[in-house]
Amino acid sequence: DVPKFTVIVGGSHGAGNYGMCGRAYDPRFLFMWPNARISVMGGPQAADVLATIKQDQRAREGSDPMTEEEVEAYRSPILAKYEEEGSPYYSTARLWDDGVIDPRDTRDVLGLCLAAARNAPAPRKGYGIFRM
Known part of the structure; x- marks a missing residue:
């Protein structure tokens, strides 16, 4: 298994969160920059949809x-x-990610993540029985 690391640097909303290896795709580590935003959909879009439903x-x-x-x-x-x-x-207060990192520390944090992934035990493969 190739380890996946995610750093959210801007907006991560809806399907884009899935497409960029959000929490649902089980990255080994997921960090956010302080200016990032994460939600099911953007606030203005949600407000517009709910206002339309109310109308x-x-x-x-x-x-x-x-x-x-x-x-x-x-x-x-x-x-x-x-x-x-x-x-x-x-998000971080609810442990939905692995922390907020300073953008200047991104390279160091990813280096630590690579070291941790390299030293983690390899998962067992479950191929089942091969029949000839």
């Missing part, structure tokens, strides 16, 4: 559509929540 719900109920001010008031707490919970410090 559709009101239309089904026969209520008047939300005004621009109401839409912004509805979106604000969603954006604030995504901003807070998308932080690398929020």
Whole structure:
């Protein structure tokens, strides 16, 4: 098995998180830079989707559509929540990654990760029985 190391340096949202070896793909180590963001989707996109759902719900109920001010008031707490919970410090505090690293230390950290991976026991292969 080739060890996988992930360093999130910017936004890591949705399918992009999977495509770039996010936690679901079980990298050996996953670090984040302080300016990185991680979430299911970007905050503005989530706020827009939820506001659209709310507008559709009101239309089904026969209520008047939300005004621009109401839409912004509805979106604000969603954006604030995504901003807070998308932080690398929020992620690290919940042990969803292996830590926040200073960008200047990335090379050293990856070197330590390579050394750790080199010294880890090799997993046993489970090929089963070969029949001739």
